[in-house]
Amino acid sequence: MILVTGGAGYIGSHTIKGLLDNGYDCAVADNLVYGHRGAVDPRAAFEQADLLDKDSLRHVFCKFRPEAVIHFAAFAYVGESVCLPQKYYRNNVIGTLNLLSVMREFSVEKIVFSSTCATYGEPQYLPIDEEHPQNPINPYGRTKLMIEQILSDYRQAYGLKYISLRYFNAAGAAADGSIGESHRPETHLIPLVLQAIKGERQSIKIFGSDYNTPDGTCIRDYIHVEDLAEAHCLALEKAGIFNGCLNLGTGKGSSVKEVVAAAEKASGLKCSLEYAPRRPGDPAQLWADNRKAKEVLGWHPRYTDINEIVRTAWNWEINRKF
Numbered sequence: 324m325i326l327v328t329g330g331a332g333y334i335g336s337h338t339i340k341g342l343l344d345n346g347y348d349c350a351v352a353d354n355l356v357y358g359h360r361g362a363v364d365p366r367a368a369f370e371q372a373d374l375l376d377k378d379s380l381r382h383v384f385c386k387f388r389p390e391a392v393i394h395f396a397a398f399a400y401v402g403e404s405v406c407l408p409q410k411y412y413r414n415n416v417i418g419t420l421n422l423l424s425v426m427r428e429f430s431v432e433k434i435v436f437s438s439t440c441a442t443y444g445e446p447q448y449l450p451i452d453e454e455h456p457q458n459p460i461n462p463y464g465r466t467k468l469m470i471e472q473i474l475s476d477y478r479q480a481y482g483l484k485y486i487s488l489r490y491f492n493a494a495g496a497a498a499d500g501s502i503g504e505s506h507r508p509e510t511h512l513i514p515l516v517l518q519a520i521k522g523e524r525q526s527i528k529i530f531g532s533d534y535n536t537p538d539g540t541c542i543r544d545y546i547h548v549e550d551l552a553e554a555h556c557l558a559l560e561k562a563g564i565f566n567g568c569l570n571l572g573t574g575k576g577s578s579v580k581e582v583v584a585a586a587e588k589a590s591g592l593k594c595s596l597e598y599a600p601r602r603p604g605d606p607a608q609l610w611a612d613n614r615k616a617k618e619v620l621g622w623h624p625r626y627t628d629i630n631e632i633v634r635t636a637w638n639w640e641i642n643r644k645f
């Protein structure tokens with residue numbers, strides 16, 4: 324049995340589906356603050372539990388006796404983390420310490436952790452490999468870096484088996500249209516563009532068109548959520564053999580304008596755009612060196628074309644269930 328914290332969230336719910344399709348038994352612990360109960364595959368067991376409540380965590384471990392944990396549960400709004408750092412340090416860092424402590428009580432030795440390229444901060448070179456200096460520029464990124472460091476210390480002291488997966492920009496939706504991205508409030512580029520195309524928003528703002536990039540807009544590495552899900556399944560098998568951090572990205576960047584073009588292509592409709600100033604804290608370009616994840620996990624992202632990725636997101640957006 325694999326316990327998935329935050330399994331009602333965007334990447335968690337796709338990972339559950341991937342795990343179940345690969346023959347694992349899964350249980351989800353989620354406080355449903357941002358997650359959706361309807362995102363959790365009905366084949367998985369579900370328990371509403373908050374990592375800040377250690378007794379309810381113990382109850383979850385008692386009930387499911389997991390052999391490993393995949394840990395997604397976290398607050399992940401960068402802007403909010405700047406205004407409300409206490410909320411983020413408390414939830415993300417203390418929640419993880421509670422989880423690790425209950426794992427030790429129940430002799431659970433293995434964890435796959437949801438980390439982020441936000442731990443790198445402003446890139447000093449591209450593509451970003453795992454050795455790139457980590458200087459996160461917001462509290463959200465700092466909580467994730469602290470947790471990476473906690474896991475490394477627990478490895479040294481207690482023999483914890485762990486892999487931290489540093490995602491670049493998670494994107495897209497399940498190919499069968501059953502689940503997809505649904506944040507409230509939504510801040511991410513692809514769903515915002517698709518919602519503007521659908522007429523649910525008047526327009527979208529392009530944050531900066533004067534960057535030093537070929538078309539002047541920011542470049543990001545959009546990695547399909549099903550490719551992320553697959554990497555988690557593989558990491559479960561490899562944690563303990565390899566312990567450490569791996570980048571998950573396609574290794575290729577797409578600009579904001581290219582994302583908009585992909586959305587217009589997928590939908591056959593135009594998106595109304597506004598040009599706005601740069602968003603503070605946005606680096607001009609980010610993309611991953613993903614060779615280590617490929618080598619360690621035997622992972623190969625299936626979606627390498629932004630048009631295909633956005634097509635799955637559009638397919639979800641027009642039939643969204645939550």
Ligand code: UDP
Pocket residue numbers: 492510511512513515527528529530531541542543579602605
């Ligand atoms: N972006 C934008 N308009 C929006 C939202 C995002 O131009 O309404 C840009 C943002 O500046 C960044 C890219 O789209 O370059 C991806 O942003 P997102 O918030 O989706 O992910 P992030 O890179 O911040 O994790």
